[in-house]
Amino acid sequence: MKATIYDVAKEAGVSIATVSKVINQTGKISEATRVKVLETMKGLNYYPSVVASALTGKRTETLGLLVPDISNPFFSEIARTIEDRAHDRGMSVIMCSTDDNAEKEKKYIELLQRKQVDGLIVASGFQDKKLLNDLKRNNIPLVMLSLDDPSLDVTTVSVDDYKGGFEAASHLLSLGHRNIAIIGEEVHSSRMRILGFRDAFEMYGEQFDERNLLRTTASLSNGSESVKKFLQQDNPPTAVFACNDLIAIGAIQGARELAVSVPDDLSIIGFDNTILATTTVPALTTVAQPMGDMGNKVVDILIEEIHRRVVTRERILFTPKLIVRGTTKEK
Structure with missing residues (x-):
């Protein structure tokens, strides 16, 4: 049988309110009590409901990532960087590949909203700009990657x-x-x-x-x-x-x-x-x-926006670098 918050409270010898405070990182809890509750949760294989947290207005610590084609090595490599950076910042990533298809874009935006993601990274040309503008009007944190579109009032991270x-x-x-x-x-x-x-x-x-x-x-x-x-x-x-x-x-x-x-x-x-x-x-x-730098930056900016520490929109432009190897020579 799946463990409940009541089981955690009983096993740890604390109140349900104390367990809730540890989960939500609220209230004054001693470090010893916090560690004991977390260890009990781990021992009972108990994980609080992310969806339930989202419905009460709490963050789900999840980011959505939309790419046009994950089979393109550029997007797969930068997606890995984004996932690694998000993990380091205590976040998870749900990735969707849109194939530059307007119907898929709408479907995945709706999916990510149902999953209550805290914010979105859009690394795609995106066919339906209205969807993105609707997200902004609904105050959903959004950052564009590798797309600089002046019609969208969002921060963009791209290369020159x-x-x-x-x-x-x-x-x-x-x-x-x-x-x-x-x-x-x-x-x-x-x-x-x-x-x-x-x-x-x-x-x-x-x-x-x-x-x-x-x-x-x-x-x-x-x-x-x-x-x-x-x-x-x-x-x-x-x-x-x-x-x-x-x-x-x-x-x-x-x-x-x-x-x-x-x-x-x-x-x-x-x-x-x-x-x-x-x-x-x-x-x-x-x-x-600089895919590593771009991926790290877009995650950091989005997390800042999620925490409402960003008040202005930025246009961040990285400098490309020519790498000469063996496929070019003098005519």
Whole structure:
């Protein structure tokens, strides 16, 4: 039979009120009594109802995390950082993968609200902005990760995507490449990386050929198919900028299938610096996001907001870093 608060009180030799004070960290309880009650709870395998605590207005010590695609290494790696940081801060994380699907977004938002999470981290483009605005109107703490949307009055934690794209283009241009293709996504971060890439061309006095821009969704197969389209045209590019590592590694595979050598015949640069970047042969040149710092920061900010110690909205921008490895060389 499942232990109850009454069993804990009886076993510890204290009142039910004392057990309740220990659980809720209220009132004046001696350290000896507190330790005795906690040890009794552990011995009886008793855990207070999180849902019951939530219904009485108490925190559940749980965070919700929404990501667009957990199969993308960037989101899986940053989710691990978030979970670790939350654990260190005494919180648990419920993660949901939305697939950038509006119906799933609504479903998971409703689920997380039923679970009475204390706050939300949204690491997704999010199709239905009204849902997020509704959360803010209901005073649910919310922080955006890797998405900077001025229409949402929330704190955002992201990398300087524009600067990252500029650095990627500057690297390829400095190696003598001019006929460069871009494989991007139809999301805000990708658009900013492409904008930075184009502006680097202008700084070099070059004109980017818009026919060399292809948009797709992030997957190995899409990266492979996209690079094949470029390589099979009359004047194939000598370099490719993929707006994330997943697409970049797919591009390496696609080039290999066409017997195109990377980097001898084709230079490829990615974005993110996920663990996959070091597993390719050759290792991937990429623009690194400080995923550990970003994950830690977003958790710390959200917890501060949950405790109502934040009164202003912030736009926190981390600096990307070019990591040169083996997939780029001089033309």
